[in-house]
Amino acid sequence: MSRSKDPLKISLWTRLRVWWEGYDIRDVEKRLVERAQKAAQSEPVPAAPPAEIDAVLPVAPWDRRRIEIAQYIWGEGYCGPGGPEHVIALSKLLAMSPEMSALVIGAGLGGPSRVLAQEFGVWITGVEESSQLAEAGMELSHRAGLAKKAEICHYEPKNPEFDRNFDRAFAKEALFTVEDKGELLLAIQKKLKADSLFLMTDYYISSPAVMSTPAFLEWREKEPQRPYPVTGEDMLELIKRAGFTVRVNEDVSEQYNSMIARAWSEADKAIAKLLSQGEEGRALVDVLMREAELWSRRSKLLESNVLQVHRILASKKVTKTMSNW
Incomplete structure (x- = not known):
């Protein structure tokens, strides 16, 4: 299946926007799946593996x-x-x-x-x-x-x-x-x-x-x-x-x-800077998204x-x- 047909591959930019607007990423993923299945009508949409749903790197408590x-x-x-x-x-x-x-x-x-x-x-x-x-x-x-x-x-x-x-x-x-x-x-x-x-x-x-x-x-x-x-x-x-x-x-x-809100309001600038740094920068964006989810949970509580x-x-x-x- 091509990437364009993968309803669960949500861009990192979208994930950050979803977090910032206060929505649950799992609800967004579910709606995208339903929308894609409806558009495909009889064409079944295979379930994506966990790595496709949450494409972030494993992060040690404090690694580099x-x-x-x-x-x-x-x-x-x-x-x-x-x-x-x-x-x-x-x-x-x-x-x-x-x-x-x-x-x-x-x-x-x-x-x-x-x-x-x-x-x-x-x-x-x-x-x-x-x-x-x-x-x-x-x-x-x-x-x-x-x-x-x-x-x-x-x-x-x-x-x-x-x-x-x-x-x-x-x-x-x-x-x-x-x-x-x-x-x-x-x-x-x-x-x-x-x-x-x-x-x-x-x-x-x-x-x-x-x-x-x-x-x-x-x-x-x-x-x-x-x-x-x-x-x-x-x-x-x-x-x-x-x-x-x-x-x-x-x-x-x-x-x-x-x-917390003030610091993360500038996260889009950090992402833009990181994405300009090639493969290592993209890996760092993955880590940033994991960190965003951490602080989103704390903020909501x-x-x-x-x-x-x-x-x-x-x-x-x-x-x-x-x-x-």
């Missing part, structure tokens, strides 16, 4: 191509919503100065870490669960001349070990994929100095009931890394148990979703209040002893 595409969408050094201006505005709550050191959990490609080092002069140790991201992030710090000021290294959330004490801590969407959040929070608290501040943003479920909904189950199944989200109330309790006092707890889901994004600021409790008097 996905890292490249992430920076096409979010900017150099970033692999999610919130560029330099957002990180600076968000981090003003931490009141940092050049004399301080800060631990960044979920450092990714190191963009936020380098911005904090440059804007506030703070000494950053960024830790990242993905060894691929950590390696690429450290390379970017070297290129920026910030290898010492904004170090990015690999760590294991199941066995968190930090080799120094810090004045501040920052985590950007880093705990929702950690199963034992309490252990990680306690490890962070132990390495913070007295009166230190801890700022975090993360995904939460709006209620335990949503975990049985088809939308949530699909999202959990298709995330590149298994998520373990909790409610905002449960996270606050975990933070308190770890020895923190919560100062700020704000739902920023709408702002976060706006950042935020819009429907299945998922939420909160900003939380906490301070380390100081236990009074005789020496404090």
Whole structure:
């Protein structure tokens, strides 16, 4: 059967438009099949193999191509919503100065870490669960001349070990994929100095009931890394148990979703640029489409209040002893 008669071979441009307009690609595929079958009348239309329906490359959690595409969408050094201006505005709550050191959990490609080092002069140790991201992030710090000021290294959330004490801590969407959040929070608290501040943003479920909904189950199944989200109330309790006092707890889901939409509104330009780069560029477009589907699912769950994004600021409790008097 020729490509022109294949009703399921939807162009990448069409897939992006379908996603952006909020439609389900499976519904579009079904309608195209029905239309083609009707036009062909008695001519049967063979079912296309799965590879024809979803012609994308298998993508490791963070391989070279996905890292490249992430920076096409979010900017150099970033692999999610919130560029330099957002990180600076968000981090003003931490009141940092050049004399301080800060631990960044979920450092990714190191963009936020380098911005904090440059804007506030703070000494950053960024830790990242993905060894691929950590390696690429450290390379970017070297290129920026910030290898010492904004170090990015690999760590294991199941066995968190930090080799120094810090004045501040920052985590950007880093705990929702950690199963034992309490252990990680306690490890962070132990390495913070007295009166230190801890700022975090993360995904939460709006209620335990949503975990049985088809939308949530699909999202959990298709995330590149298994998520373990909790409610905002449960996270606050975990933070308190770890020895923190919560100062700020704000739902920023709408702002976060706006950042997603703003970044992906330029995706057509990225596709045009990639398609001009030959075979490798076309392979990268396939990866971009997989990434678009990932962020489409997240965005829809935020819009429907299945998922939420909160900003939380906490301070380390100081236990009074005789020496404090």
